[in-house]
Amino acid sequence: MSNPPSWPPVPTEPVVPHPAAPEPGSKLGIHFDQCFGCGDDVEGGLHIRSSVAEDLVVESQFAVTKAHQGAPGLAHGGLLVCAFDEALGSAVGNLLRRPAVTGKLETDFRRPVPVGSTLFITTRFDGIAGRKVFVSAEGRLDAADGPVAVQARALFVTVGIDHFTTHGDVDALEKLRDSRGADAKDWDINP
Numbered sequence: 001m002s003n004p005p006s007w008p009p010v011p012t013e014p015v016v017p018h019p020a021a022p023e024p025g026s027k028l029g030i031h032f033d034q035c036f037g038c039g040d041d042v043e044g045g046l047h048i049r050s051s052v053a054e055d056l057v058v059e060s061q062f063a064v065t066k067a068h069q070g071a072p073g074l075a076h077g078g079l080l081v082c083a084f085d086e087a088l089g090s091a092v093g094n095l096l097r098r099p100a101v102t103g104k105l106e107t108d109f110r111r112p113v114p115v116g117s118t119l120f121i122t123t124r125f126d127g128i129a130g131r132k133v134f135v136s137a138e139g140r141l142d143a144a145d146g147p148v149a150v151q152a153r154a155l156f157v158t159v160g161i162d163h164f165t166t167h168g169d170v171d172a173l174e175k176l177r178d179s180r181g182a183d184a185k186d187w188d189i190n191p
């Protein structure tokens with residue numbers, strides 16, 4: 001059997017938060033009201049909520065409902081991946097205060113996640129190499145110290161706002177500003 005790949009897969013530097021990054025104890029707002037991961041306007045969305053803890057840790061919660069089923073009474077694995085994409089991406093975007101997109105996201109499903117449970121997701125920064133930001137997370141059932149149900153690790157790549165205006169909606173910046181309020185105006189959007 002081959003050894004598991006090392007993580008991060010390339011040499012990295014420690015992650016330094018943006019000087020204006022939210023302090024430990026801060027709640028993170030939604031980044032876009034129509035986002036499936038966090039948006040308030042999405043019926044059946046994941047409605048993930050996150051806050052900053054000490055030592056560059058971000059804590060997120062995903063309350064699993066019937067809208068998120070795969071098998072009867074159990075969360076769909078793809079939506080659990082979405083929850084981690086949101087939690088990890090939110091940590092990267094908010095603490096570096098730059099837009100970033102998921103380049104790679106791996107998940108290990110260790111336990112079933114029932115409808116009615118809440119997944120407590122803890123995200124940590126593993127290192128940065130140029131535009132590449134490596135993060136990992138674990139999701140525990142029903143409490144911050146509950147049993148581990150899902151683990152994930154990901155590469156996010158920082159991008160300019162042109163990523164969204166070119167490939168998505170030409171009005172992306174205005175729509176993000178409308179969702180985030182005045183807080184959006186001083187983001188580093190042209191790496």
Ligand SMILES: CCCCCCCC/C=C\CCCCCCCC(=O)SCCNC(=O)CCNC(=O)[C@H](O)C(C)(C)COP(=O)(O)OP(=O)(O)OC[C@H]1O[C@@H](n2cnc3c(N)ncnc32)[C@H](O)[C@@H]1OP(=O)(O)O
Nearest residue numbers: 031085086089090093094099101102103104130132157159
């Ligand atoms: C999302 C809205 C954000 C709004 C902003 C407001 C702030 C909000 C704050 C916070 C909340 C955020 C919450 C969001 C959560 C959800 C995030 C998502 O689901 S994002 C959607 C899914 N992901 C994509 O659609 C990417 C599609 N891929 C691409 O667009 C490109 O491939 C991209 C940008 C990732 C890289 O393309 P290149 O041309 O810019 O750069 P190249 O040179 O190819 O890659 C850069 C480096 O990364 C490595 N790399 C890229 N992809 C890799 C991969 N899959 N595996 C390994 N390395 C990879 C490359 O090898 C390269 O490394 P070397 O610099 O040469 O060392």
